[in-house]
Amino acid sequence: MENRVRERLTEIEDPRTGLNLVESGWLRGIGVDGRNVSVELRFGYPCDRIAADFSQQIQSHLEASDDIDAALVSSDWRVASHKVQKDLSPQQGIRNILAVASGKGGVGKSTTAVNLALALAQQGGRVGVLDADIYGPSLPRMLGVSGKPEITEERKMVPHRAHGVQVMSIGFLVEEDTPMIWRGPMVTSALQQLLSESAWGDLDYLVIDLPPGTGDIQLTLSQKIPVSGAIIVTTPQDIALLDAQRALQMFRRVDVPVLGLVENMSVHVCSNCGLEEAIFGDRGGVDMARDYGIPLLGRLPLDIRIREQSDAGLPIASGDADDAIAAGYRAMALRAAGELSQQAKSRQIEIPNIVVQTS
Numbered sequence: 299m300e301n302r303v304r305e306r307l308t309e310i311e312d313p314r315t316g317l318n319l320v321e322s323g324w325l326r327g328i329g330v331d332g333r334n335v336s337v338e339l340r341f342g343y344p345c346d347r348i349a350a351d352f353s354q355q356i357q358s359h360l361e362a363s364d365d366i367d368a369a370l371v372s373s374d375w376r377v378a379s380h381k382v383q384k385d386l387s388p389q390q391g392i393r394n395i396l397a398v399a400s401g402k403g404g405v406g407k408s409t410t411a412v413n414l415a416l417a418l419a420q421q422g423g424r425v426g427v428l429d430a431d432i433y434g435p436s437l438p439r440m441l442g443v444s445g446k447p448e449i450t451e452e453r454k455m456v457p458h459r460a461h462g463v464q465v466m467s468i469g470f471l472v473e474e475d476t477p478m479i480w481r482g483p484m485v486t487s488a489l490q491q492l493l494s495e496s497a498w499g500d501l502d503y504l505v506i507d508l509p510p511g512t513g514d515i516q517l518t519l520s521q522k523i524p525v526s527g528a529i530i531v532t533t534p535q536d537i538a539l540l541d542a543q544r545a546l547q548m549f550r551r552v553d554v555p556v557l558g559l560v561e562n563m564s565v566h567v568c569s570n571c572g573l574e575e576a577i578f579g580d581r582g583g584v585d586m587a588r589d590y591g592i593p594l595l596g597r598l599p600l601d602i603r604i605r606e607q608s609d610a611g612l613p614i615a616s617g618d619a620d621d622a623i624a625a626g627y628r629a630m631a632l633r634a635a636g637e638l639s640q641q642a643k644s645r646q647i648e649i650p651n652i653v654v655q656t657s
């Protein structure tokens with residue numbers, strides 16, 4: 299019977315990983331009591347909002363089996379710390395750093411980073427977001443936070459909190475025009491400090507909004523910051539795609555897995571008549587994802603509400619509203635987390651409990 303249940307579970311795909319439940323590694327245990335069975339699952343990504351529905355779906359699938367009367371499905375989740383570049387070790391207190399990058403500027407990288415972070419936090423994940431865009435920090439405005447961070451007794455900066463995520467930005471620390479005169483090495487060290495001297499509170503994910511481009515700064519960052527996975531943002535336009543390919547290759551060169559591609563501004567939906575137009579061409583992202591063998595994590599429309607809400611400090615994924623765009627960001631975020639969950643785990647040294655015996 300146990301094998302039968304296991305077989306049934308292989309028939310259900312987890313859309314977050316693209317693999318079935320057993321291949322995804324979620325099965326923790328099967329209990330059998332006559333014709334009643336119980337299944338215990340542990341997902342590798344935060345899923346508070348969807349776990350009940352998914353469990354229900356799994357239960358129905360099991361109970362549709364001739365030889366099963368009742369099935370009980372229980373689940374929880376835990377985010378593992380995944381492998382980073384060869385010569386680095388994961389940042390203390392942060393299980394995974396996710397880099398959001400693009401080759402070209404203005405394609406919606408910051409918008410994607412912020413909505414990704416918010417969506418993961420809504421599923422229960424402990425999430426931070428770091429604005430690495432030294433020359434054009436945009437997270438303070440997008441998340442509606444500003445002001446110098448407080449300093450802890452250990453002389454660490456306390457990230458601001460907004461919409462359930464921890465936020466740190468160079469924009470909190472310097473005058474707006476100062477970074478323009480910074481040279482590459484200053485930028486790199488400023489970022490490393492922001493990362494290591496912030497009091498991040500035990501994060502599952504830290505989303506880093508990288509500056510646009512694939513120049514020296516980006517290359518150094520991709521080598522020096524311990525990243526578990528990269529997400530590439532592009533518009534479907536040919537020129538943006540070429541730049542996206544450069545970004546993708548940059549991460550591959552430093553052995554950071556590219557979790558997938560986000561196609562932004564895919565279609566424009568007219569707010570008057572609802573007409574859908576592919577202003578920047580269609581299928582660009584689909585084709586690139588296929589050519590490079592990476593998942594297309596999501597396609598977000600060009601929609602005035604995305605910009606308006608960002609400008610107002612209330613990113614579209616922040617609301618509870620069940621509108622299609624917010625849902626699109628949530629699905630994209632879970633797909634990215636699901637993709638990360640299938641990457642190799644970091645081999646952290648487990649410190650054994652030392653028991654001192656007195657005799």
Ligand SMILES: Nc1ncnc2c1ncn2[C@@H]1O[C@H](COP(=O)(O)OP(=O)(O)OP(=O)(O)O)[C@@H](O)[C@H]1O
Binds near residue numbers: 409434563601608
């Ligand atoms: N899907 C979208 N629909 C409508 N507006 C969007 C969309 N995505 C981003 N925008 C808007 O486009 C502008 C640029 O987006 P964003 O700042 O996220 O891009 P970026 O890639 O981070 O830019 P930069 O290279 O300057 O850092 C912003 O005003 C943002 O609100």
Ligand SMILES: [Mg+2]
Binds near residue numbers: 407507
């Ligand atoms: Mg930006």
